[in-house]
Amino acid sequence: MKGIKLNIEQKNAIQGIFYNENCFFNCVQDINNDWFLFLSQSDKAELVNTNYAYLLLLSEFEYVPPIIENPFN
Amino acid sequence: MIINPYMFGSAYDSDAQAFFTANSTLTDATKKNKVNQLFIDLKSYGLYNKFYAFYLLNLGDATKNRFNIINPVDSDSAFRLAFSSGFTFSDTATTPNGSGTFAKTFLNPSTVFTEDSIHLSTFGTQNVPSRYEIGCWGPENSLLTRYGSPTTAYLVSNTSVFAGGTNSDNSGFIIGNNLGGTTSIYRNNTLIVSASKSFAKGGTPLALWCSNRNATYTENAEYSFLPMSVATIGKGLTSQQMTDLNTCIQTYNS
Numbered sequence: 001m002k003g004i005k006l007n008i009e010q011k012n013a014i015q016g017i018f019y020n021e022n023c024f025f026n027c028v029q030d031i032n033n034d035w036f037l038f039l040s041q042s043d044k045a046e047l048v049n050t051n052y053a054y055l056l057l058l059s060e061f062e063y064v065p066p067i068i069e070n071p072f073n
Numbered sequence: 074m075i076i077n078p079y080m081f082g083s084a085y086d087s088d089a090q091a092f093f094t095a096n097s098t099l100t101d102a103t104k105k106n107k108v109n110q111l112f113i114d115l116k117s118y119g120l121y122n123k124f125y126a127f128y129l130l131n132l133g134d135a136t137k138n139r140f141n142i143i144n145p146v147d148s149d150s151a152f153r154l155a156f157s158s159g160f161t162f163s164d165t166a167t168t169p170n171g172s173g174t175f176a177k178t179f180l181n182p183s184t185v186f187t188e189d190s191i192h193l194s195t196f197g198t199q200n201v202p203s204r205y206e207i208g209c210w211g212p213e214n215s216l217l218t219r220y221g222s223p224t225t226a227y228l229v230s231n232t233s234v235f236a237g238g239t240n241s242d243n244s245g246f247i248i249g250n251n252l253g254g255t256t257s258i259y260r261n262n263t264l265i266v267s268a269s270k271s272f273a274k275g276g277t278p279l280a281l282w283c284s285n286r287n288a289t290y291t292e293n294a295e296y297s298f299l300p301m302s303v304a305t306i307g308k309g310l311t312s313q314q315m316t317d318l319n320t321c322i323q324t325y326n327s
Contacts, residue, residue, distance in 0.1 A: 001170065001172060003172065003173075018155075020135075021136070022135040022136055022139050022154075022155060022156055023135055023155070023156045023157065023158060024157060024158065025157070026158055026159070026173050026174070026175070026290070026291070027173070027291075028173040028291055028296075029291070036172070036173070037158065037173075038158065038159040038170050038172055038173050038174070039159060040159055040160055040161050040170075041161070042161070042162065043158050043159065063172055065172060066293075068293055068295055070220075070221045071232040072220075072221065072225070072227060072232060072235065072237060
């Protein structure tokens with residue numbers, strides 16, 4: 001899936017920040033340790049007229065998750 | 074003759090009414106009736122006091138889904154949920170994206186649980202390969218409903234203390250339960266695995282849809298893909314109580 005790729009400053013500016021009463025931004029790292037943000041369609045609609053609308057203008061890239069070994073094997 | 078209904082009190086169970094009062098944006102009568110029946114059923118089976126947290130995740134949006142129905146106070150200390158970005162909310166389930174979506178419960182097992190008395194449960198609305206449905210760390214108290222290859226359901230205390238059994242379908246009601254050193258996992262009241270495993274209390278706050286390793290929610294979080302309509306966190310249950318809880322939650326989801 002695709003997500004919004006952020007630099008470290010962009011990530012630090014929003015990580016854990018609530019954008020409404022119930023929801024906060026969560027950024028995660030990919031296999032290359034780059035930071036990504038994933039927004040649902042309802043998230044995007046909600047952010048349009050907010051101070052976070054700039055996120056919607058950032059480019060999306062394919063996300064490759066980190067490899068985690070099965071700890072139970 | 075006009076009868077003032079307020080003369081006779083609410084039509085709902087008193088705790089259901091408290092939930093509706095707190096959850097004021099939940100106005101749909103059909104949903105409220107189903108929720109009310111859930112409260113009635115839990116009490117009739119003697120289960121209502123077995124939960125630390127009980128979440129209904131098919132009420133339509135984060136605002137409605139956030140409350141712990143057992144203690145519907147809008148605060149972290151009441152274990153109400155905070156949702157990450159990326160979820161899709163509907164009248165069927167809350168659906169994660171498997172790449173960073175999770176919810177904080179603020180429930181830390183180390184201060185809430187009793188040793189060897191724990192259950193974690195989910196009602197999945199689709200069958201999907203997944204990772205951690207409910208999790209914490211150091212020690213773990215984690216439920217995985219369909220993990221790895223071959224896909225396996227796990228209830229975990231740590232990577233060497235866990236019960237695991239093959240499971241290829243995580244739709245429906247799955248409960249991981251530890252009571253007095255016996256750990257078992259059931260799907261729709263059918264046993265997946267039972268083992269003698271003693272569980273320590275988890276060390277970080279529990280998360281829905283990920284493993285909260287080192288309290289970061291991001292480090293090796295292994296985010297879930299499972300759409301859920303219900304999740305519960307509570308005390309260890311007897312076999313009969315697990316059967317009864319399955320009945321209650323299946324009825325709610327019917």
